[in-house]
Amino acid sequence: MIRIATFRTREDAELAQAALEAAGIPSVLEADDAGGSYPFDLTSAARLFVAEADADDAAAVLSG
Secondary structure (H helix, E strand, O other): OEEEEEEOOHHHHHHHHHHHHHOOOOEEEEEOOHHHOOOOOOOOOEEEEEOHHHHHHHHHHHHO
């Protein structure tokens, strides 16, 4: 898995993850916000990861 994007909030990352899912690209969300309990208390932002083989497609989905 490689990091495809970093977001300031879990909500933004979840929206991007939904777009990837709609395109058939599996992803993993990692955030330091107690599982969403503290959405504005991210210490390292929210990070979205995809398989390396999906990276180009995922970048295209997120950029458009």
